[in-house]
Amino acid sequence: MVVTLAQSARWTIGWQADIPAWGWVLVILLITAVVAWAYTRLNGPPRARAAAATCRVLALLLIALLLAGPELIWSIDRTEPDRVEILIDRSLSMTLSDTRRDLDGQNLTRDQAARQALAELDQWVLTRPDGTESRNRNTAWSAFSDSIHTIEPRPDTWPEPTGRSTRIVNALRQTLNRNNQETLAGWVIVTDGRSDKALPPELLEQLEQQATPIHAVILGGASTITDVAIVDVQAPDAVFLGDRVPVRVTLEGNTESQPTQVRLIDKNTGNTLAQATTSQTTARLAARPEEPGDQTWVVQITTDNDQVPQNNRREITLRVVDRPVRVLLVDGYPRWEFRFLKNLLLREQSVELSSLLLSADRGFAQEGDRPIQRLPEEQAELEPYDLIILGDIPPAFLSDRQNQLILEHVGKRGAGLIWLGGPEHTPASFADTPLTPLLPTLDPAAITQRSVADTPFVIHTAPAAETLGLLEPQALETRRGMVWIQALTQLKPTAEPLLLAHHPDDAEPLPAVVWMRYGAGQVLYLATDEWWRWRYAQGETPYSRFWLPLVRLAVRDRLDRARDNQPTLTVNPAVARVGQTVIIRYDGPSDATPRITLEPRTSNAPRQTRDLLPDADGPFLRWSLPFLAGTPGTWDIRTENDGPATQLTVLDDSPEFRHTQPDRQRLLTLTQRTGGQLYDLDDASRIAGAIPSRARTIVEETRKPIWSSWPIFLAILTLLTAEWITRRWAGLS
Incomplete structure (x- = not known):
């Protein structure tokens, strides 16, 4: 609203030379005395001398006045109005229905309630403390959320609330720094107070120093809004066909007050792939893709009386690859783990195996889907392999060139590496070798072997295994039989245990499988070679449930790489x-x-x-x-x-939907520090008369010099002429 400036005008006389009154008295006395002395020396009629002297005194006084610089001053008194900034929150939290009920008993949104209750807000702001309307105040209306822009004062013209955040601090700073000649008298902020930034102390100090009050109208009900939101969903981007795909869902909201059902849905078919019910902030699901290609899965949560359904759904995309995993298995001697693992990978249709046994005779036929007689010595030979499994081999068997190829293949090309620890060489012999960076322990030479005679180790999963979706729960049920394990100590900061070996005589469990990322690839270290014992009396199933997920986990990053010469x-x-x-x-x-x-x-x-x-x-x-x-x-x-x-x-x-409760404390701090008040929506009319006037009266003057005007010169000429005529007529000499 724009108010016309009130004004009044008047004429006055001013002077360029600031001569005090006593100065003018001296000038008058001096002129009078000089003229009187001059005319007392003349002979002639007294009346004629008095008349001529009077003309000369008046003429000299006019000349003295002209020398003082007389001016005609046109003065106008202008009243400059003050300005009140009115900020209306247009963020998405204004769409929450928790404020009041309409005639049908339905909750109104915060936006609807504000439009109804604040239709006369412009008039309230313009009201003086005595109840009359101020004509010396302007109001500037702005909508704010992510940004700020000007709006009309009528609620029916306000834009819809679509902002993703409530940036109160930015809105205050922009309105504070506006280039406006009007004096800022205060703010009126209509908001729920939920801002994405804390109130900076320097801004509060600046507002306090200016003594500009902020009055706030808080929106939103006092009752707690029932809401559970999906904050994050983590899942692999690419998997092999048939892999167990882990999906980790992070929730936020009222998860403890009521259970939340989390479902994983195939967007194409609408089938539910997995579901879980949780009262925690984290839910873990897992499913197996049944078709190759790009797939979209939907994570959907359901709770009772959820008032914010906008944040209950999230989509993830998967690239499902249907091709065999190319594995290079290398070991020093034909130990039981090598034999059973080789046979497992040969039978597995999703694996393409090349194996190399270093202790074999020269004429021994190496086994595998792609038999080899030596380790790759060039990058082109190593490039096809997605995974390298190094057993208990002497480091001297690997040349410097082969060490460098393995490091680059894992670190730069995303291939996987699995170490299969042994009693002779791995890992101790690889201390201070080119492959030391690929080991998960800081001091490989210090690794010792822990053996038990009667009670074998029991294997359990560590939290990281569940996060990575490594093993199904039934894969480790009553898994025993391990009689020795390497005591992996001083793990690198980036290494995490996936499986732990427990023994009644040990105070702490020992890492049995350790996972580590190296560059673009992943590294797994197995601290024993007795996984084959899981086959006893239970067949191939437990053994394959352990090894095949490890193989697929190690090569998961490899799926992001270009294959078969296709970019x-x-x-x-x-x-x-x-x-x-x-x-x-x-x-x-x-x-x-x-x-x-x-x-x-x-x-x-x-x-x-x-x-x-x-x-x-x-x-x-x-x-x-x-x-x-x-x-x-x-x-x-x-x-x-x-x-x-x-x-x-x-x-x-x-x-805006993560923290939905109105932030009353923030608004209280803002209003109290600046001398304003906080109002509930029903009490917003009390703003009338609460903002003091800061309108200013400004005097504007227009000066016009009058010493050069022709009437003044005519008056002086007339007086001098009259003196001359009088002197001639009376014969004064």
Whole structure:
């Protein structure tokens, strides 16, 4: 609302020379005395001399006045109105229905309740403490959420609440720094107080120093909103057909007050793949894809009386690969673990095996789907293998070239490595060798062997195994039989135990299987070679349930690499939240220079073109690019020249629904520190008269010099002429 400036005007006389009154008295006396002295010396009639002297005195006084610089001053008194900033919250939390009930008994949203109750807010702000309307105040209305923009004061014209966050601090700073000639008298903020940033102390101090009160109208009911939200979903991006895919769901909200049902649904068929009921903040599901190709799974949660259904669903995408895992198995001698593992992998249709036994005679026929007679010595020979299993072999068997090939194959090309510990060489003999970085312990030479005679070790899963979806619960039921294990101590910070070996005589369990990431690949270390004992009286099933998940886990990162000379473009994760950084990766021939375009399919965001950065080398190079998912919707990502393409889905997972209770304490702090008040919605009319006036009266003057005006010169000329005529007529001399 704009108020016309009140004003009044008047004329006055002013002077350029600031001469005090006593100065003018002296001037008058001096002129009078000089003129009187001059005329007393003349002979003539007294009346004539008095008349002539009077003309001269008046003429000299006029000249003195002209020398003082007389001015005609036109003064206008202008009243400058003050300004009240009115900020209306337009974030998504305004859509929550927890404020009051309508005539039908249904809860109104915070936005609906505010529109109804604040229809006269503009008039309340303009009201003086005496109840009359102030004509010296303007109001500036703004809607704020992620940003701030001007709106009309009528509630029926307010924009819909669609903002993803409530940035009170930014709104205050922008309105405080507006280039406006009006004096800021205060703020009125209509909000629930839930902001994504704390109130900065320096801003509060600035507001206190300005003594500009903030009055807040709080929206939202006092009762607790029942809400459980999906905060995060973690799952592999690529898996083998038939793999057990772990899905970890992180929840937030009222999970303890009521159980939450979590379902994993195939989006294409609508079938429920897995489900669980939890009262915790974490739920773990697992399912096996039955078809190859790209698949979309949906995580859906259900609770009783959930008032915020917008955050109950999340999609994940999987690339299901249907090809055998290519494994290179190397061991020093034909121990039982090597024999049973080799036979298991040979029978497994999803594995393509090459095995090499170092102690075999020269004429021994090495076994495998792809038999070999020596270890690969060139990158082209090692490249086909997804997984390397190194048993109890002497380090001297590996040349420097082969050590370097293994390091690069795991670290740069994403291959997996499984160490199968043994009593002779692994891991102690690999201390201070080129492959030491691939071991999960800080001091391999200090590893000792722990043997038991009567009571064997019992194996249990560690928390990391459940997170990685390594083993099904029934895979380790009553698994015993281990009579020796290496005491792995001083694990590297990046290493995590997956399985633990318990013994009644030990105070702490020993790591039996340790997982570690090395560069682009994964490393697993098995601290014993007695896993074959699980076959006793139970057949192949327990043994295969242990080994095959390990094999697939170790090569999971390898699935992100280009295969069979076909370039690939992937994005991880393929489904992201607004504000989350995703990694776009391209694997292609070494002579390619990748450039990608990102084009939104469901929004008006601009099309983007980006250059990727080199990430890893090899026959196929890897480039990558971090990309901030800022606009919700579906993005088509393509390489130039009709190369591979992929999609990114950005979900508008607004934090407005994570903490839905009104933040009364924040608003109390803001209002009390600035001298304002906090009002409930029903008491908002008390704002009338609460904001003191800061309107200012400003005097504007227009000065016009009058010393050069012709009437003044005419008056002086007239007086001097009159004196001359009088002197001539009276014969004064």
